[in-house]
Amino acid sequence: MTELERQRDEFLAMIAHELRNPMAAIQNASGLLGNPNVGAQMRERINKILGRQVKGLARLVEDLLDTARITHGKIELKTELQELGPLVETAVESARANAKAREQALELSQPPYALYVEADAERLAQVLSNLLHNASKFTPPGGAITVGVEFEEDTDTAVLSVRDTGEGIPPETLPKIFDLFMQADNTLGRVQGGLGIGLTVARRLVQMHGGTLEARSEGVGKGSEFVVRLPARRLREALPPKASKKQRAAISCQVLVVDDNADAAEMLATALQIEGHKVQIESHSVNALPAAMKMKPDAIVLDIGMPELDGYELAGRLRREPSTAGTLLIALTGYGKEGDRQRALGAEFDEHVVKPADPDTLAELIGTGVAMRRPKGKKR
Template sequence: MSQVSFLLVDDLEENLISLEALLRREGLNLLKARSGDHALELLLEHDVALALIDVQMPGLNGFELAELMRGNERTRRVPIIFVTAGNTSDSRWRFQGYEAGAVDFIQKPIEPDVLRSKAEVFFELYRQRQQIAAQRDQLQIHAQALKDADRRKDEFLATLAHELRTPLAPLRNGLDLLQRNPHGEKAGDIRNMMDRQLVHLVRLIDDLLDVSRVSQGKIELRKEPVRIDEIVRSATEASRPLIDGAGHRLTIDMTETSLWVDGDEIRLSQAVSNLLNNAAKYTPAGGQITLGVRVDANRAVISVTDTGVGIPDNMQASVFQLFTQIDDHLQRSQGGLGIGLALVRQLVEMHGGSVDAFSAGPGAGSRFTIKLPLVPAPARTHGPDQSVVPAPSFRPLKVLVVDDNPIIADTLGMMLEDIGHEFEAVHDGREALDAARHYHPDVILLDIGLPGMNGYEVCKAFRGEAEFQDTPIIAQTGWGQDRDKELATEAGFSFHLTKPIPLEQLQKVFSTLST
């Protein structure tokens, strides 16, 4: 597969160098232009997957360049993200940007993980488009099918931009409220709301990456005999906030509880939870959702039935396709990227099962059914020793936090202090070694995406010194795919944590190190 090309446009060379350092990765070709005119030349020479354009440039500014791109057949569909130090909260300014063709904005100074997460989406999306194009050449796909795929891509880009911004709005509002009145009577409710929105944002990104990983065969299932009722319990716990928030009634109908399948409990619970979430989103407030479990010809049958808006006849065969959303339902749904049902089908088929959908039509509700092969119940084993074990003693640790983003470094430090440890922060990989020699940390919390000397290189340098050969080094990074974890292990990291790191996860890791 050919390289993916991104276009970086900025009149300042140092800004281009910074963007290039942050985005550099295997398979990505970075084109650089210091003027709008040069950018147009590159756009006509290359197939560009994403254009990152500075707004304030002499001569042809960013908005004018975008408008020229929209007027050219070759370049009008290139996604544009404006990079600016201007006031992106100004609605008139943002409207001008969207009118010029932007799908999003990035505020200067740039947060590296925000930039990389956005770039990863367009990188993967372009790779998928390349795969579709290759299949078209081989199978001579009908022209109408290509138009439909292109339309879905455009709808997905628009939906993606909307869905990623939606949870950010209440997070911004909640932060503003807490800054004005941090100890007000609603402070607890505001924090809970912000936590829910952050979980929602992380789930959107995780779902998108999960689809990509499953499609490329990069998800490895951890199969073992698992009870269906445990899958149901875990799935309903995950979906309960969305169901209760819409005022729905959830009924669970299990004819038998001792049913076993050979599977990955986390992934199967994720599939059932996605069906419950789908039912909750497409059912008007106060609806009825039923989760049923029965046996049919040595298969477990898990069904989720709702009293929602239903599925048109012409859509029932395509609801499991990636990026598909039912047009008439877009105004009624509570958001989504059109990937949840595609992920359900992929995960279920990886377990040797099947999933289908049925609806009597618009307004008649829907029923989604998962079928999984049953396995015999495992032989009983003796339970764990119930004798009382003394709680391990806790000792505070000295932690060196290495992250080029001071905000991330400081907030991680605050979390460490909150769970009883102390920290020192540095923001450059090249300075980390000197800092460690003076600080003598018990643990090193190290970012991967550092400018100049990246985290892998820093970790290898630590392991090359006798003092730090056995020091626990924890990777904390926005790169969380399986290959990223393999690279971290090869470089000498002891643990790999994916940003944003929940406090509970940080506490769990450090509890194993501080005893």
């Protein structure tokens, strides 16, 4: 047998093993539900068990599919500027029933200010769910799981940690746990289930968000901590705590639109004006910098593909000019590819919008971005 065949067989055995456990539970449950002697209270419990098992199966299938998608670079994030707090809270609440069933305390501490991240909410929820699931799985009953969120000022980073008081990770295993199919205990007779893909998927998703995922453990029996770091922004000026999209958009801003396509620029300007912004158009890229220095806008929307100076080059010049260094810069591109987004955000831009830009989304980005007013010249 070749090494590849051996690995394949091991993997198939593992999947079969993973499917068998929930299937056994579901089979028993369905048998019991057909039994007229089973009372209402028991039925309710069976229902809960069914729900949990099916959820576990769904996670397994999702993780398996994602592993393949990730290997082939096929996952595209649908990111949106959003508040981190509620997202974390929802993830923690979804893990509560499971933690309770395992008699584990589950605590969340959030900072008193709002943090904003550019994220795919579903994917980030998946990351948190994987970490919380692990924390609970590798912690004996009676243990505790603590989730914390902090903001690192000098690097503009949200630091999210999931800590547990569980079995911990031996130092020699620690560097390997993010590898695909890597498990500290991979004997089929082990207590905990799983395929060893959760962390691989989670780390990849975090990296796609421009962040990092690291693990720490003082050693066996000493618990573990998983730390997600994500580029984020902190709200400096108070918006109403739960400002609706409309309210955020309602902040009136001075906007400079730079686009060589006159029709596109005019449509965009009109849409932004309807949303309450004051808009000026500049159709020659070379004139954009002097126009911006004169106007001192709150936000500049830049087309990327322009003759003479393209959007990237222009953004660089705007950042180097002191009077526009801290201005909110939004890139407008014709391609929705993840690469463009990464490039735009990696360059001097704060936001990236794909043409045709939805006026509501754009107006909201401007309103929120300007309200958060990053310190001048600070890079993300």
